[in-house]
Amino acid sequence: MLTLYSSGSSGNSYKVRLMLAKLGRPFRLIEVDIFAGENRTPEFLAMNPEGRVPLLAVDGHFLAESNAILFYLAEGTGFLPQAPLEKAETLRWMFFEQHSHEPGIAAARFWLRQVRGGRDLRTHDVDRWMEEGYGALNVMERHLESRPEGSDFFVGAQLTIADIALYAHTHVAEEGDFSLAGFPAIRAWLARVAAAPGHVDMAWRPQGATA
Template identity: 45%
Template sequence: MILHDFLPSGNGYKIRLLLRFLGQKFSLTEYDLTKGETRTGDFLTRINPVGRIPALEFEDGHVLVESNSVLLFLAEGTQWLPEDKWQRAAAIQWLFFEQYEHEPNVAVLRSWMSVKGMPDYGQVMLPFKQAGAQNALDVMENRLKDHDWLVGAQCSIADISLYAYTHVADEGGIDMSRFPGINRWIARFAALPDYVPITWKP
């Protein structure tokens, strides 16, 4: 397998984490999003017509995009996706939450402040993004203040998906000291066997 990725990306990190936890071998092809390297004709034609990473390319030529879709595919039949019908649905619910409520705020703030820089419209949107990030983290805190994991009694792709950007949320100017439950969860996640940091590559 070939993972098309940009190392600072939390969305790509999700896939690298799960592949690492699963012991799956893969190679990495890196792109610099700040230079528009995924907007080239070859990438748009062969890898992802939307021009985004991550994209996981399989030996048979299939390419799967959208990070949480890749997580679901890879986790099928493993401990990372609950077998119980309700817990499975709850994990998928958290994946939707991550993409609709968390990533557009927490990840965007980090991108503006630590990765790509503040866009022209950023100052206008900043209070809205900060409020959205606070709300998303409050939802997580409400769950994690008295639970070890987001779903059930063990780590799942729900945790992988939300860990990716939450553990670097401070890079977006967010004061994470206000979320003790999340911080305990971050430490618990980082203690998992085979854990690797966001900068890791095979």
């Protein structure tokens, strides 16, 4: 059985829980308390030298990086297009998510809402998160606006792991002080993702398999 090392409040961890729930795959969940430093212990660093969740244990191997885990789980399913160009386009949005979207949007939520600032929070960091985060939201809005009729998701007509990757942090962007008021296409897309079959929210956990 798969084992997922996950943090309840982490958007990156939520991506993987959502994917596993949609696939109906049983898995063991191990909650890692990052606020207590459980991701920095020698034992955890031996599994993932980056000290990050999510981390998927599969066949004795530890797979890191939320989007690589999504790809691994989605291969051979309808959540990853098979046509080479559509598959590459799916990855394009996932690399965009990790490079241009998550660093601003997730960092703002983490520091403003979860850590609540403290002495380490610097104005210039907040400014940068806002600039980068709104830049990413603008790219998403323009892409969604330009989609042809019937293309309700980021790639093609069906929900893919590109949508799951982007949904995780976007649907809680307002917790990081971003306003989605000016992004109607994003708000409509968020509602479509949340209405898709097998959707679960961030609080969902697999029954009877939590360590």
